[in-house]
Amino acid sequence: MFTNKDINFEALKRKAYNGRWATLEEGIIPLTAADPDFRMSSEIEQGIIEYIKDGYLSYGPFSGIPEFKKSVAEHFNTEKNGNFTPDNVLAVNSAAQGMFLIAKYVLKPEDEAIILDPVDFLFKKSVDAVGGVVRLCPVDINGNIDFEKLVSLINPKTKLISICNPHNPLGKVYSKEVLIKVSEIAAAHDLWVMSDEIWSDIIYDNKEFNTYSSVSDAAKKKSFTVYGFSKTFGIAGLRIGAVLCNDQEVLDDFTEKSNFNSTIEGVSTLSQIAASVAIEKAKPWFKEFLNHLQNNRNLAYKTLSNSQILAPNLPEATFVLFPKIKNNMNSEEFTRHVLQHGKVAVVPGSERWFGKGAEGHIRICFSTSQEILEEGLDRIIKSF
Incomplete structure (x- = not known):
């Protein structure tokens, strides 16, 4: 239910703004704004109709x-x-x-x-x-x-x-x-x-x-x-x-x-x-979504823990991670680097987005498919 096959990338490229698919060049993976890549539940769709x-x-x-x-x-x-x-x-x-x-x-x-x-x-x-x-x-x-x-x-x-x-x-x-x-x-x-x-x-x-x-x-x-x-x-x-x-x-x-x-x-x-x-x-749909998110959280935490690039936190809630940058780059430099060399968009832990205490971190959104998340994290790690 929450695999790559369940994501309509063409729809996202038309509709997903706020630093996501509709705003980025072809080939870039957005792990940016906290917005799911999956369609809303069919119950909500039917309710509107x-x-x-x-x-x-x-x-x-x-x-x-x-x-x-x-x-x-x-x-x-x-x-x-x-x-x-x-x-x-x-x-x-x-x-x-x-x-x-x-x-x-x-x-x-x-x-x-x-x-x-x-x-x-x-x-x-x-x-x-x-x-x-x-x-x-x-x-x-x-x-x-x-x-x-x-x-x-x-x-x-x-x-x-x-x-x-x-x-x-x-x-x-x-x-x-x-x-x-x-x-x-x-x-x-x-x-x-x-x-x-x-x-x-x-x-x-x-x-x-x-x-x-x-x-x-x-x-x-x-x-x-x-x-x-x-x-x-x-x-x-x-x-x-x-x-x-x-x-x-x-x-x-x-x-x-x-x-x-x-x-x-x-x-x-x-x-x-x-x-x-x-x-x-739509709560049955949500329970499956939450289970998927928890699996993604665990995957992202394990992947980044084994890297030399980022030191992750393990969130108790939300679908974002806020790992600490392990090299000497600041948040903006790191974000530019992974966008240019890894073709992945993330949110810098800059004062503009999160306040002074955020420097030295980036935010990664994981409300996507396991396949997209794995590819995005792999690109980030290999870009260095």
Whole structure:
């Protein structure tokens, strides 16, 4: 089901943008943007077709259609130890938009937000976009948070702590104990917490996942959770995500101030139907996909561990690796070298993409076939 034969390369070359097949010269293997090379499940495809058969694409409720809100709440409650009602869910146009809207809601210009370093660039970009000031809290190569440093960064201008769980690009799943510690620090200083949980389905070795707001009363009181469907179900082009918040008054105010109470904002009903069908009917497909990803993770880790080029981490979640470069090249130089000499595109661990703490690493996406992954890794190693 997830072999080379299952990948439609012609479709990818027409449609897969964001540094992938549609943007690169013929013959280059993209192990870049975190987007699967496989088609979405047939259940999602059929769900979309069924929905439009009667010929109507009318306005939906501005905050999200009932099926969507119900399926997201149930998904979090059954799979992530959540405690959400459908009303606690707001449909947004992607997890990325959710992050921006939360930053806009919580921060005034010059207010400060603490984000992890390294972490995906969207955390910094969201804060920058609303005139906030970023403070970086280091995590080690395993994703462990330096809590002493975190506390030292807090001052009267601090309003927000943002966490990425599971962590992109390090693949760390934060334990309930760690999340409780974050909630205690946030509560002691009356701070908001945003937890980006877009990767929370793609977790290996049956490791437990706890959605942030469920770990304590303090966590529930003053937090937003961000979720999306692009990683789990391969529907990035539908631009569908959710913001969840246990405090209904806060979410209602957030919805109002984010213009999701009128036709100014709102999400395609078709995208919401696809997401609902994904949760309700595509989980068997996803379980096979997850099994394939775990095999790819193990393969990539073993291959790179045996190389003299890169020292890999073993992610607990996500479908990306973040290996350390073993020669003296910096991230940008290494990336250029493997593109030119190995015909493989990877993401440099540069400040632009992941923050200052990412230097000396590259990110490799492995949500492709075993054949493509093996060829890509082999090319990287042999390019030196």
